[in-house]
Amino acid sequence: MTARERRTRILQMLQLIPILSVLVILFGGALVMALLQSLGFAPWFGINTFPDFSYFGSLWGSQTFWVSLWLTLYYATVSTLLALVFGTMLALALIKAFPGKWLYKYLYKLPLMIPYTVGIALAVIMLSSGGVLSRIVAFAGLIDDPGQFPQILKTHYGWGIIAVYVWKQTPFITLAVYAVLLGIGRETEEAAAILGARRGAIFFRVTLPQILPGIVSSTLICFAFNVGAFEAPFILGGGFPDTLPVVAWRYFNDADYTLQLQGMATVVSIGIVAGVILFAYLWVYRRYERRMGRH
């Protein structure tokens, strides 16, 4: 390496400093601090029992934690799967030519552009017991009091939460799959059709393997987001036991500040659970790729 090359090299590395300082110090630092605090390191509260696993012990020892974990994963998984199916179907339809396609390209991206809180407001006006759906049912003469309308929001089934996630994330998955579909073209599908493959076979054996990278990356992002989402379960959830992010927030805002450490243990648990699931997902996907002879 000449001195000049070395100088450009150093210059390049210097340009990485801003991004690294944001990600390492803030993002990495936040995670490390969360871990330390969940293990009893909080000298500013006069608490320093590091390493102390009692916060995790009492958290994981309580039954409500496991209910919360189950609810968190249930909402996240169901809505990611629904968004995946709806989004892929939408991308497959959008790839075709039809009148009014330009309008659809605006329309389907709308939820992507607006905050989750708008989705929650829509769920409230549509699905609450005094909402539009309940009025329509009443108009049909099936009920004559809003109390008779089956409760959709604020139950642990989480229909409202799932509806908001699906509404917001279907466009996200559509966008990712649509971009991949545009990239691969139709030649392989045509070849399969000429060779006599049926519709189902073409989708599952030709199209799906090719759009899989887009599906995996977009569902990873959606799932991780859903696990850590706060506002939808906070407003539309069924109350105690809440999903883990809401539990963590409640601990954190408790007047008893020692509960903040319990909150940190909850935060770290969310991270561990999400990490394990996402890595398992990626691992399975990598194995599949290797079996297909890619990478």
Added chain:
Amino acid sequence: MAGGNDTLSTRLSPFQKIYLLLVAGFIVGPFLPVIIQSLAFRWAWPELLPGTWWLEQRERSMLPLAWDYVLSPYSRVWEATVNTVFIGLVVTAICLAICLPVARLLARESFAGKSAFEFFLSLPLIVPEAAIGIALLMIFIRLGLAGSYAGIIIAHLIPTIPYMVRMLTAVYQGLGRDFEEQAMILGARPLQILWRVTLPMLLPGVVAGALFTFLVSTNIFLLTFFLGQGQVITLPTLLFSKISGGNLDTTAAGITLIVTLPGIILLIISERFIKEEAFGKGFGS
């Protein structure tokens, strides 16, 4: 081919036509009652349309009716809008400045630990936001950044950097370095090359990345809510405080529509000026 295969037809199947209509209803349908609610004076159950519209009671507006209230300073809508746009612009500018050199490096150089670095860069996308938010809040309280614009702007960088880097890297990969080399041979200085060759060629991708970053920033709720501590309000947190009780009155309906507006504007801008593939590039694995 006789009885041609449906999948390969370039036209929609009947099922797909129905599906598209259902999707349209699912996505935009719920906005209709919100618009009606924002214009209603009295809309009791089980009326499908309001019994009394706002216009009919216009002279009796001692009560803060939806739009009177939304457009008045009491609703803090204007304050939230200014905050949202301001934070979004600053986040976009900083994000662009720190991501451009990184994207250039990732697209053109190979170095030890590159794939690990790329993985690290996308990590904020897959670490749950609540975990980052609460952990950051602890640090920010200690640093005195909680409840400040600076704190929120820094926090917004975390989820926006991964998208920006990916989109800009894709742009750099498509650019090649021939033009820059030619300019160098012709005697251009590095800054001149950046300003007159690289940036104009990167511009479409940079605009796409900037729009997307702005969009992500304006939509962030959790980080703003946790780290803003109620002292800095943006459109998503303002709406949250209106609907956290679980019902949507006329003023909340008005605010919902206001919060939707920037998204519609961004949607139109991005569809008119950005090629379809540009957004997709952020998602390749």
